[in-house]
Amino acid sequence: xxxxxxxxxxxxxxxxxxxxxxxxxxxxxxxxxxxxxxxxxxxxxxxxxxxxxxxxxxxxxxxxxxxxxxxxxxxxxxxxxxxxxxxxxxxxxxxxxxxxxxxxxxxxxxxxxxxxxxxxxxxxxxxxxxxxxxxxxxxxxxxxxxxxxxxxxxxxxxxxxxxxxxxxxxxxxxxxxxxxxxxxxxxxxxxxxxxxxxxxxxxxxxxxxxxxxxxxxxxxxxxxxxxxxxxxxxxxxxxxxxxxxxxxxxxxxxxxxxxxxxxxxxxxxxxxxxxxxxxxxxxxxxxxxxxxxxxxxxxxxxxxxxxxxxxxxxx
Numbered sequence: 001x002x003x004x005x006x007x008x009x010x011x012x013x014x015x016x017x018x019x020x021x022x023x024x025x026x027x028x029x030x031x032x033x034x035x036x037x038x039x040x041x042x043x044x045x046x047x048x049x050x051x052x053x054x055x056x057x058x059x060x061x062x063x064x065x066x067x068x069x070x071x072x073x074x075x076x077x078x079x080x081x082x083x084x085x086x087x088x089x090x091x092x093x094x095x096x097x098x099x100x101x102x103x104x105x106x107x108x109x110x111x112x113x114x115x116x117x118x119x120x121x122x123x124x125x126x127x128x129x130x131x132x133x134x135x136x137x138x139x140x141x142x143x144x145x146x147x148x149x150x151x152x153x154x155x156x157x158x159x160x161x162x163x164x165x166x167x168x169x170x171x172x173x174x175x176x177x178x179x180x181x182x183x184x185x186x187x188x189x190x191x192x193x194x195x196x197x198x199x200x201x202x203x204x205x206x207x208x209x210x211x212x213x214x215x216x217x218x219x220x221x222x223x224x225x226x227x228x229x230x231x232x233x234x235x236x237x238x239x240x241x242x243x244x245x246x247x248x249x250x251x252x253x254x255x256x257x258x259x260x261x262x263x264x265x266x267x268x269x270x271x272x273x274x275x276x277x278x279x280x281x282x283x284x285x286x287x288x289x290x291x292x293x294x295x296x297x298x299x300x301x302x303x304x305x306x307x308x309x310x311x312x313x314x315x
Contacts, residue, residue, distance in 0.1 A: 025051045033070040034058075034079070042076050049083065056225055057083045060299065085293035086227045090220040092289060096269040096282055097176060097217045103276040104179055104195070104210065105171040111194045112167060112186070119166035122182070129187040137181050144173045176217050180210040199275050200241060208236035209268055216265060228299040230260040235268060245271045248311035250303050261301025270311050284314050 020028070022043040026036060036042045046054060059065070060082070061074045112121040121127055122141065128134040145153060145164060153173070156165035164170055174182065184207045186192050192203035199206060212235040220226055237249055248267045252259050270283040287307070290297060297306070306312060 020051070022046050022051075029058075029076070032068050033072070033074070034061075035073070035075040037075075045080060054079065054083065057086070060228070060296070081293055082227070082295070085289065085295055086225060087223075088289055090223070090226050092282070092285055093216065093226065093269070094220050096273055097213055097220075099277060100213065100269075100272050101176045101179060103198075104183065105174060107195045107198060108179070108183055109168040109171045111191060115188075115191055115194060119168075120162055120164060122167050122170065123163060127187055127191075128182075128185045130185055133181060133185045137178065137185065140178060141170060141173065145170060148173060175214075176210070177214040180207075180214045183207065183210060199272060201238060202240070205236055205238045211235075212265065216262075226262070227295070228261065230257065231262070231265075232260065234259055235264065237264065242271075244310040248306075248309040250301065250306075258301035261299070263301035263303070263306070266300075267311055283312060287312065287314070 023039075025046050026039050026042045029042070030036055030039075057079050058068070058070070061070050061079060063069050063071045112127070113119055116124070116127065118124070122138065125131060125134050125138075128137075142164065145157070148154070150172070152169060153165060156169055171179070183192070183195065186195075189203060192207070196203045196206045201209075212231065212233055215231060215233050216226075219229065237251065238245065240246075245267065248271075250258065250263050250267075266286060270286070273280050273282045303309075
């Protein structure tokens with residue numbers, strides 16, 4: 001095919017929309033059918049939230065996306081309520097992920113050091129499967145150690161001759177993403193299973209869920225919309241294990257878009273919180289948050305009978 005016949009990228013148009021004032025932004029929302037009885041209140045919130053961010057939460061209330069017309073009787077407070085719910089949901093999800101992250105750090109350090117009788121298993125490349133992933137992980141960890149201002153890291157570096165502090169110290173510098181890479185790259189399945197035993201999950205399930213959690217955490221930590229997001233990387237679901245977990249998961253055809261939503265992630269988080277925190281109120285907080293804001297749970301992939309499923313029983 002000659003160069004002249006090859007498809008050429010479409011010519012891009014210049015962006016010529018002018019910046020608008022907060023007052024103009026409110027007027028635009030009103031012109032699209034949004035009820036705003038207190039315009040000064042709306043201006044205040046838009047001055048703190050950013051119109052572009054607020055507009056993402058308007059989408060579920062639109063009757064026509066092309067014109068951005070709102071459904072009848074939609075009020076500014078309806079959109080604001082959804083925004084507040086999503087913000088509180090991110091904080092709740094981050095709370096659970098933090099506890100899982102700290103637990104996984106502990107299990108990884110404990111089992112690798114005891115199974116291989118060394119304080120520095122991270123320095124032995126033979127314990128890990130993929131040398132490229134190992135090289136990137138150890139270099140990232142070395143950089144984090146050299147930049148760390150933590151007193152315990154400085155003390156261990158200055159006192160001992162090894163290239164790195166012991167694993168039970170350096171795991172405290174690993175993010176969820178880095179921790180997931182270290183865990184999934186452990187060569188011995190017996191090591192991975194030992195780490196997962198406390199969670200009652202097969203290592204393949206835990207590996208998949210940690211990779212998914214890393215993605216969820218990144219969205220939540222960077223204040224991105226979470227409540228109705230589609231996740232392309234969904235966790236592998238267990239086929240064996242505790243009845244409460246298996247009967248609470250939503251098992252749908254792989255093509256069903258609901259599987260890319262957060263419902264199964266919430267089930268796994270509630271299950272793991274019960275494993276690592278003993279008595280906790282995480283699932284009650286989630287239920288209360290949904291009920292308080294009267295959220296359309298179908299947009300998060302919830303099945304209609306979700307509250308009847310065993311993991312959500314609060315008695």
